[in-house]
Amino acid sequence: MAEKILVVDDEENLLDVVGDYLRLNSFEVYTATRGQEALRLFQELEPDLVILDLNLPDLSGEEICTAIRRTSDVPIMMLSAKSAEEDKVTGLYLGADDYMTKPFSPRELVGRVNAILRRTRNKGSLSEIYAYGDGDLILDNQLRTVKKRGEEVSLTPNEYRILQVLMQYPEQVFSRGRLIHLALGYDFEGYDRTVDSHIKNLRQKIEDDLKEPRYILTVYGVGYKFSGGSR
Incomplete structure (x- = not known):
């Protein structure tokens, strides 16, 4: 079955071009030109990915992204004429998986869409074992165990679930809010900064040098990612 992509932009020409390229790559494409329409279609269609312009007539792309993230972890790619680093960081912090600036190459966009979907297609099926650093961390x-150089590391359930998510998607950047949603659930009643405490504890347990961590890296202004331990 073809994967469904919802493209949200108020430029009709852009919708036509992006839609044509995606359909040529066997995607099922739906479009919206306004934010409220996009949210309605999102609920009806349950798309596999959303391509989202930030400048819309009624709702901003940031508002739409925030609304989607309240109930779903569907991949979101933001499109915008805003090219400042601060705008990109804000988009990623809100939960976007990627950010492209206009003008852009439709072929590159399709390539990025395929890359995102490759990472998320098997999201529900965890590998039995994740090993990094030449087996240093398993x-x-x-x-439901974590071992550091063959010795079992004692983790709390929340620490385990956060590390599990990070290790499942190495090099993918997660905001604090998104880590909470993925690891602890949407009904978690703590604060985003709760993640910082869990990350601090995890680093104390799995890193050799807290000043130069190899595995759990901070992405300034956004959140955290898991590296393969090659630093």
């Missing part, structure tokens, strides 16, 4: 999902 997470075993079947046994």
Whole structure:
């Protein structure tokens, strides 16, 4: 079954071009020119990915992204004429998976869409074992254990779930809010900064040098990502 993509932009010409390129790559494409229409279609269609312009007549792309993230972890790619680093950081912090500035190459956009979907297609099926740093750090999902150089590391349930998400998607940047949603659930009643405490504890347990961590890296202004331990 073809994957569904919702493209949201108030430029009809852009919708036509992006839609044509995506359909040529076997995607099922739906479009919206206004924010309220986009949110309605999102609920009806449950798309596999959303391509979202930030400047819309009624709602901003940031508002739409925030609304989607309240109930869903669907991949979101933001499109915008805003090219400042601060705008990109804000988009990623709100939960976007990627950010492209206009004008852009439709072929590159399709390439990025495919890359995002490759990362998320098997999201529901965890590998039994994740091993990094030439086996230095191992997470075993079947046994629910984490070992550092062969020695089991004692983690709280929340620490385990956060590390599990990070290790499942190496090099992918997660905002604090998104980590909470993925690891702890949408009904978690803590604050975004709660993640900082969990990350601090995880680093104390799995890193050799807290000043130069190899595994859990901070992405300034956005959140955290898991590296392969090659630093």
